[in-house]
Amino acid sequence: MTDVTVAGAGLHPFGRFDGVSTTDMGVVAVRAALQEAGIGKGDFQAAFCGTAYGGVATGHKVLSRLGMTGMPILDVEAGCASGGAALMLAGAAIRAGQYDTVLVFGTEKMPKGIIRSSFFEPWQEEAGLASTPAFFGLRAQRLCMTSGITKEHLARVVVKNRRHGAANPDAMYQKETTVEAVLGSRVVCEPLHLFMLCSPNEGAAALVLRRADLAPSGVKLAAAVLRSHIPGSVLSESTPLAGSTDDDVPAPTTLAATDAYEEAGLGPADLHVMECQDTDAARELGSCEELGLCEPGGSAALLDSGATTLGGRLPVNPSGGLLSKGEPLGASALGQVVELVRQLRGECGPRQVEGARVALSHTVGRGANAGVVILTH
Amino acid sequence: MVREGLFIDGDLPALLGTRCGACGSVHFPRADACTYCATADPEPVELSRQGTLWAWTAVTAPPPGYQGEIPYGIGVVELPEGVRVIGRLTESDPGALAEGQPMELRIVPLHRDEDGNDVVTYAFAPA
Numbered sequence: 001m002t003d004v005t006v007a008g009a010g011l012h013p014f015g016r017f018d019g020v021s022t023t024d025m026g027v028v029a030v031r032a033a034l035q036e037a038g039i040g041k042g043d044f045q046a047a048f049c050g051t052a053y054g055g056v057a058t059g060h061k062v063l064s065r066l067g068m069t070g071m072p073i074l075d076v077e078a079g080c081a082s083g084g085a086a087l088m089l090a091g092a093a094i095r096a097g098q099y100d101t102v103l104v105f106g107t108e109k110m111p112k113g114i115i116r117s118s119f120f121e122p123w124q125e126e127a128g129l130a131s132t133p134a135f136f137g138l139r140a141q142r143l144c145m146t147s148g149i150t151k152e153h154l155a156r157v158v159v160k161n162r163r164h165g166a167a168n169p170d171a172m173y174q175k176e177t178t179v180e181a182v183l184g185s186r187v188v189c190e191p192l193h194l195f196m197l198c199s200p201n202e203g204a205a206a207l208v209l210r211r212a213d214l215a216p217s218g219v220k221l222a223a224a225v226l227r228s229h230i231p232g233s234v235l236s237e238s239t240p241l242a243g244s245t246d247d248d249v250p251a252p253t254t255l256a257a258t259d260a261y262e263e264a265g266l267g268p269a270d271l272h273v274m275e276c277q278d279t280d281a282a283r284e285l286g287s288c289e290e291l292g293l294c295e296p297g298g299s300a301a302l303l304d305s306g307a308t309t310l311g312g313r314l315p316v317n318p319s320g321g322l323l324s325k326g327e328p329l330g331a332s333a334l335g336q337v338v339e340l341v342r343q344l345r346g347e348c349g350p351r352q353v354e355g356a357r358v359a360l361s362h363t364v365g366r367g368a369n370a371g372v373v374i375l376t377h
Numbered sequence: 378m379v380r381e382g383l384f385i386d387g388d389l390p391a392l393l394g395t396r397c398g399a400c401g402s403v404h405f406p407r408a409d410a411c412t413y414c415a416t417a418d419p420e421p422v423e424l425s426r427q428g429t430l431w432a433w434t435a436v437t438a439p440p441p442g443y444q445g446e447i448p449y450g451i452g453v454v455e456l457p458e459g460v461r462v463i464g465r466l467t468e469s470d471p472g473a474l475a476e477g478q479p480m481e482l483r484i485v486p487l488h489r490d491e492d493g494n495d496v497v498t499y500a501f502a503p504a
Binding site for chain 1: 438452
């Protein structure tokens with residue numbers, strides 16, 4: 001099958017930018033990616049744009065501003081995994097021989113405060129059952145029970161990621177924090193305190209994918225997989241009202257990771273660096289288990305071992321993760337991939353994972369949607 | 378009632394679910410097809426009123442579209458028919474609850490609508 005490489009990567013920083021539109025941010029990221037790839041108008045045959053809150057024809061608005069339209073432009077919505085979904089479609093189209101060069105980008109300006117999601121029925125909102133942090137709290141509580149995770153572990157995930165983020169000029173929070181400060185922040189939904197939850201925010205990311213013979217020095221897209229949930233888990237990201245008592249229903253993340261490892265011919269032991277969904281501190285630990293980095297129940301020990309810290313065996317979220325960067329839904333998955341492309345090229349300065357050649361990114365969210373991308377260099 | 382068809386009120390309140398005739402799975406709310414095996418038109422059933430607490434937390438800031446009081450409890454209760462249900466809890470202090478504790482279905486007021494009627498929903502209370 002045709003190999004696909006990443007020929008260019010671009011970013012608009014993640015944060016809050018009053019007066020800057022969704023389109024403005026998309027323009028910045030797309031321009032940077034095209035420039036890095038050394039291509040322009042007429043050089044890509046399709047564009048996929050991840051966005052959840054952008055509205056009608058978000059992708060068209062960005063490319064119109066750049067004078068680059070005429071090719072198919074598709075907006076892709078898959079919740080937190082929107083960018084991963086866009087990347088899967090783009091990679092598959094090149095592999096199938098449909099196109100040789102595709103632009104993939106994501107741009108997002110999230111509403112402030114607790115996110116209102118059209119996913120919920122009006123009665124669920126009225127009944128108080130549309131509280132996203134409550135679902136995070138319930139999931140975190142169960143993970144604490146089954147994996148021996150304490151609140152201090154959760155706080156240490158935040159401290160780790162914020163330390164990584166302090167070295168990332170594109171992150172929203174570039175200041176370190178302490179276990180005491182995290183546990184001193186107000187309780188949002190037990191066991192989660194405010195500093196353990198990522199902030200919905202704004203940003204954009206873009207990638208140029210090419211058939212490998214056109215960009216042979218690029219980072220290789222070894223796998224890009226999107227999966228939805230299978231039923232049964234009451235606390236799954238599909239956010240049902242009921243589930244079964246079967247505790248062995250595979251998570252959507254596990255489904256996506258299993259497919260991605262198979263597609264890449266690699267396993268968790270081969271990874272050198274990873275960016276994963278840390279919407280809340282417990283989610284990072286759960287992701288480590290679901291992605292096979294440790295046995296089920298082993299994530300607290302993995303954190304304790306220092307393996308997931310910069311300098312450890314498998315640094316997790318060297319960018320600072322969503323806990324430092326914030327989460328602009330449509331851009332966040334591609335933001336992870338931009339970070340990993342730069343890690344694999346050795347461009348990350350003080351947060352560089354030395355000798356990284358195999359990287360994995362992971363996003364999961366409402367739907368459920370789980371996206372897993374594996375890159376090699 | 379916050380939504381028709383979700384539960385019945387009265388002296389013996391119950392959540393309204395369905396049971397699959399093919400695989401026996403139980404669903405809440407009522408499903409058009411079995412969510413597990415896709416067999417169409419599962420049989421309507423009333424779910425058990427009693428269960429045990431499986432997970433719980435409290436909401437401390439009003440989520441979008443919510444007009445009731447805060448804080449309030451939210452949790453997962455495991456029912457004897459092998460189903461776990463998400464719902465409000467009448468207890469809003471997470472420290473006052475424990476895993477496996479017996480819980481019972483209640484119908485509770487949420488807020489008053491424009492006509493002055495109480496809007497009610499289902500919740501679980503310590504039994």
